[in-house]
Amino acid sequence: MKLKLFFMINILLFIALASCGQEQVESDEPIELTISAAASLNEVLTEIKTLYEEEHQQINLLLNFGGSGSLQQQIIQGAPVDLFFSAAEDKYDELLERNLIDSSYSSDLLGNELVLVTPSNTSVEITDFPDLVSDEINTIAIGTPETVPAGQYAKQTLQQLYLWEKLSAKLIPSKDVRQVLSYVETGNVDAGIVYRTDALLSDKVTLIKTADPSLHDPIIFPVGIVKGTRHKAEATDFYEFLHSEKATKVFNKYGFLMVGNK
Known part of the structure; x- marks a missing residue:
């Protein structure tokens, strides 16, 4: 009876340790941030993604490019997006009005011609x-x-x-x-x-x-954190990086104008 109890205790202990190990593995997995951005930002954000991921190896940036109106509709319909980088203020402002963008982390960042x-x-x-x-x-x-x-x-x-x-x-x-x-x-x-x-x-x-x-209307590219993000701290860090001197140099390299700050 004692021997049977001993084996049962060891089995339960093994299962508990295995479970803890699995949780540790899962916690070490990279966090994915989805950035929905206007198609015209493809090359510049791809370069910024490389720079950012070199400094933050626990973060994977998933870049989703398209027309700003289409991306806006995806967010309205509940698509899992962490940041939205639009090529138009009106599409972006509608999301602000719907309380889908965090106004504390929202700015007009770039200009174009x-x-x-x-x-x-x-x-x-x-x-x-x-x-x-x-x-x-x-x-x-x-x-x-x-x-x-x-x-x-x-x-x-x-x-x-x-x-x-x-x-x-x-x-x-x-x-x-x-x-x-x-x-x-x-x-x-x-x-x-x-x-x-x-x-x-x-x-x-x-x-x-x-x-x-x-x-035409001023060409402004606003960026902000989507309120539904499940990774607020990481999204905030990348949002801050987009306003950094390092990112500004990349934006300027591709011909974008810096029109504002956070």
């Missing part, structure tokens, strides 16, 4: 936005204005120049600004309207003209 680009090998000569009405220009890619901020700014610019109606038959709506850039790079369209930072990334497009900032 809107530019007209053409394929670098095109034979069509244009020098400004009004030249888009030329019969030689058949297709113009812009982001879908309802969901893509760059498309919204493009529409505002063309409306202010009284070109929107004239060009409506030529416009090719795209899911995000990077798709616009791709269409221009491959020659699938005759022209496109993108951010300056996108144009600077490609040697397959020619930057024709920068839109006058007065023709």
